[in-house]
Amino acid sequence: MKDTDHPPNPASELRSAGLRVTAARLAILETVRGGNHLDVETVTSRVRGRLGHVSFQAVYEALHAFTAAGLVRRIEPAGSPARFEGRVGDNHHHLVCRVCGRVTDVNCTVGEAPCLEPADDAGYLVDEADVTFWGFCPDCRQGS
Amino acid sequence: MKDTDHPPNPASELRSAGLRVTAARLAILETVRGGNHLDVETVTSRVRGRLGHVSFQAVYEALHAFTAAGLVRRIEPAGSPARFEGRVGDNHHHLVCRVCGRVTDVNCTVGEAPCLEPADDAGYLVDEADVTFWGFCPDCRQGS
């Protein structure tokens, strides 16, 4: 099982998602995939390091489009700006450090696609489960 | 099992949490408990309806203090402002409507305190699990 299923190449992924292939978007997509739950500012600065100038709006729009297309996933731990990750499609969750904000992936153990359905859906048509574990990461739990 | 365990009365709850008892804070606490995942603006306007004038900062500070004291719980579904609820201490989760933003409580079925621990804690000291189910509420799934 591959980490995430990346078809042929990023360019064709964009195309088959109905998006145009531009240097900026390729760099944004690769940056998100190469990074670890990056926020918009970090994505932007890394992309700028590669390409020169790219506007914040271009990054926001691209990330929004990618999220809608299912190419990336957006997470937003309470109190922190939105973060993006390349791992999509597998039902995994997150550990978030209350001190430093670090985010770490956790696989869900309870079976294959656990936590995917609430006990009682109250009539809702549920399409996603978002599980966040809050605590203190190895580095930050020292001083406790 | 009671819905939520409310000791003697709100005033003594505040006191035993080390907080002073003021008309504003009593009204804020009761408003949150009587409401359904209210945001700060709604809490403020309801409290104002009762008491006359109360500043936003007073409400923010009170809600922050209550949250720290464990009297209320703060949730923050991605993309929406913070919301507060009076149900605390029982491990329950939330259904959030993608269209209207409505939030509904769900009890966790998988045992008593489920989803409380991740499969692999990656060295984190986990103290809370935050589970949000995204979907379409009964009212909003009609047009689909």
Place this chain on the structure above:
DNA sequence: GTCGTTGTCTTGAATCATTCAGGTTAAGCG
């Protein structure tokens, strides 16, 4: 290869929730 459509990118301003600052009021203990 050229053209046209429209998705993408740019600059600049605006919005919204939340927080910070500093000073005033009043809860509750001695």
Place this chain on the structure above:
DNA sequence: CGCTTAACCTGAATGATTCAAGACAACGAC
């Protein structure tokens, strides 16, 4: 009845995100 300090007030600032409107360029059609 004072004192200490939590609580509250007004007003301004911050930071992430979005809106607006025009310029540019990807890519399918010709």
